[in-house]
Amino acid sequence: MLNRRHIRIKVMQSMYAFKGTESDDLSKDEKFLMHSLDSMYELYLSTLALLTELSKKSKDHNEKLQKKLLSNDSDKNPNTKFQDNHLLNLISNNKMLQEHIAKRKLNFWDLDFEYVDILFKAILKSELYAEYTNDLDISFKKDKQFVIDVYTEIIAPNDKLYDYFEDKKLTWVDDLPVVNTAILKVIRKLKLTSPETLLLPELYKDEDDKDFAKDLFKKTLLNSSKFSEEIAVKTTNWDSERLASLDGVLLKMALCEFQKFPSIPYKVTINEYLDIAKEYSTPKSSLFINGVLDKIVKEYQANNLHSKTGRGLM
Structure with a gap:
């Protein structure tokens, strides 16, 4: 479901x-x-x-x-x-x-x-x-x-x-x-x-989805400070209040997926959070989030960091 x-x-x-x-x-x-x-x-x-x-x-x-x-x-x-x-x-x-x-x-x-x-x-x-x-x-x-x-x-x-x-x-x-x-x-x-x-269908498609929910929540919170620092470097020209809003939460979650979930393609993560931002945050949020995540992904790829595993992964 x-x-x-x-x-x-x-x-x-x-x-x-x-x-x-x-x-x-x-x-x-x-x-x-x-x-x-x-x-x-x-x-x-x-x-x-x-x-x-x-x-x-x-x-x-x-x-x-x-x-x-x-x-x-x-x-x-x-x-x-x-x-x-x-x-x-x-x-x-x-x-x-x-x-x-x-x-x-x-x-x-x-x-x-x-x-x-x-x-x-x-x-x-x-x-x-x-x-x-x-x-x-x-x-x-x-x-x-x-x-x-x-x-x-x-x-x-x-x-x-x-x-x-x-x-x-x-x-x-x-x-x-x-x-x-x-x-x-x-x-x-x-x-x-x-x-x-x-x-009476199962709530989760499989145990992986249930684990995904728990892991995404815990790993994002446990690495919150680290993610905030990484995001701050890429957002010097943006209003700091935006990082304290829902946009900051979405960016941290995206970084968590980038770094802690190697089987999820960068492109999938970015598209998911852009769509969520369009629905739940401000009109400019998707533009802001897309710009930040695009910079981070290019840096990871240039430095061969946080590589993704599996076929057809960005």
Whole structure:
């Protein structure tokens, strides 16, 4: 689920929040980082819980229509395609998934039901819903495509849901794009015969990625003074305040990758931090960071320092 870009962003945030020194015990701060990374999985699970609640909402909605005192024929015989959606039922009936959600206490939609109502009403009013319920072709494929379309066009872009997640946990705002992509990827793979574990992907692609997060954080902090001195030599014409900002954190992390991660190409590191700077720092940050890192890489290569290993490495 996690990609290296998002790992770097989480490390950057933890670095920026760090208030200690190189000599401090970093275990507490490392624990904070790992908890921050794990919180993304909680967002993933709570979003699947939301899909389950929308399915329940559809059933409740139809039952209320049938019990209306002044009901018409359509109320007495409501369309049940949404509540019977095979893919949503697959998610709702996944015992392993529901156990994970319950264990972490992530089904908070009963308390915050208004957001379920907002999304449900938006779905009912949509052309997607009208086309889906009027289609006489009933199949798992059609059910899956409906959920994908609803998630892509109604749930993921909903501003009120975005604000809700931001209020619930601030870091979730940065996690949403990754989680949305992960959910759609999982849904597209789902089949009626899929194992329950398919809905519970690993947070990290492999142990190397988990180690990368820990090592990048610790090695950057432990070499912070050294990296600062090296950067200062290359930035004599720049405002010193910039080095105390997020740009300084990104530069230190990049130098850490240059020196402590020989398998990561210089070009990959530079491109990653330029993109992160464009998203999280000032308009001039990417220009500044690119200029500094370009100077440093040319110096390393001229002096045969910190060589990279592997094929096609810059």
